[in-house]
Amino acid sequence: MADRQDLEFTYSLIDRIFRLSLGESADFSGAKYDGDFSLTLEQAQRRKHDYVAEQIGIEPGRRILDLGCGWGPLLSDIRRRGAEGVGVTLSSAQAAACRRHGLDVHLEDARQVDRDRFGGFDAVASLGAFEHFCSPEEAAAGRQEQIYGDLFANVAGLLPDRGRFYLQTMVFGRNMIDPERVSIDAPRDSDEWYLALMGRQFPGSWLPFGHEQIVRSAAPHFRLVSAVSGRLDYIETIKQWRSRFAEPSLRKTLMKARLVPRWLTSSDFRLAFTSGVSANSVCFERELLDHFRLVFERI
Template sequence: MADQADLEFTYSLIDRIFRLSLGELADFSGAKYDGDFSLTLEQAQRRKHDYVAEQIGIEPGRRMLDLGCGWGPLLADVRRRGATGVGVTLSSAQAAACRRHGLDVHIQDARQVTSETFGPFDAIASLGAFEHFCSREEHDAGRQDEVYAGLFANIATMLPPGGRLYLQTMVFGRNMIPLEEVSIDAPRDSDAWYVALMQHQFPGSFLPFGEEQVVRTAAPHFRLVESSSGRLDYIETIKQWRQRFGERTARKTLMKLQLLPRWLTSSDFRLAFTSGVSANSVCFERELLDHYRLVFEKV
């Protein structure tokens, strides 16, 4: 699994830039356009929250856990609906940002949360965090199924029979290349180079092989209720994000200047944040990656 240092690298290092670009409750997971790209990014993110609330039953008096809560956009929506939300993240900057807005967020390994940690919940969600729950090293050691199965077993301890889990995650797509070909030394613009670049942007992280691996490892604790691909929606989301990040402001310029020493001393930082390309967007366009919205129910 991506450890705290990995998550600090990806999210905390440029936390201020995320929030200046996407808002204090930066929503850094794929929006739900359903093919209607006339929607604004904010409208598509609200549509996603509405969908999650409908699917797992977010309403007054209910209690929800957000595994990998980011900057807290879903938790804020849960609070707006009169429900109670608890979130976990390994990013200290994300946790601090959430707490400034009165959200109940803890720095905690999502894979280790059980019913003894925070008590039972009526529903659980995880948007964009599943990618961080298994590392390449765990995959190479033959432990990927075991990692996911353990996570689902823990989640099941916190839900009543019939309780629902919403899971939104990237997966390897139908055109994914053999792992042994992935290399940052591969020709620039090749599939192998783009996938390797993503690994530099999200160290310690690895993806499931299609929705099939997720569904298989969720059993016997959960049955799949609904599944849909959000690949095209994610491409549009990334496009909108890049526009927001590219908008110049004095405060963002100052933040970037403060990161100059890191840029000068860290090749990993230069690859991850200043390569000049959107590796994840290209990977989705080439169907090296796919993106799924999965609704599960505890059996």
């Protein structure tokens, strides 16, 4: 799994810029346009939260766990609906931001949440965290499905019979290349280079090979209720994010200035955050990546 240091690099290092661009509860997972790209980013994110709430039953009196809660957008929605939300993240900046807004968030490995310490839940959600649960090294060692299987077993132990688990994640798409070809030294516009750039942006993280691998791993404990691709929605979401990040702001300029020493000393930082391209967008457009909204029910 991507460790705390990896996630601090991706999410905590530029935490303030994220929140200045996307709001205090920065929603950094794919929105739900359903093909209607006239929606604003905020409307599409609300549509996503409505969908999650409908699928897993977020309503008063219910207790919901958010695995990899980010800056707390889903937890805020859970609270708005009158339910109790508990979140976990490995980013110290995200945890601090959530707590400032009164959200119940713990600095914790999502794979280690257990009933003894956290109690039971009526439903579980995870939006965009599954991508970090397996590292490239673990995948190369053939441990990917074991890791996913252990996660599903753990989540099942938190839920009642027929309790639901909403999972939203990127996966490798139908045009994914042989991972051994991925290289930052490949030609700049090649599939190999874009995938390597993503690896710099999200160190320690490896994706499932299609949603089918996830469904297989869940099978001993969960049945699949629905699986919907959100690839086109994610392309639009990234477009809107990039527009927000590009909006001029004195406070953002000052924050970026503080990162100059890191930019000068870290080639990984320069590649990850100042390459001038959106590796995610290109990979989705080329179908090297896909994006799925999966609803599971405990057997």
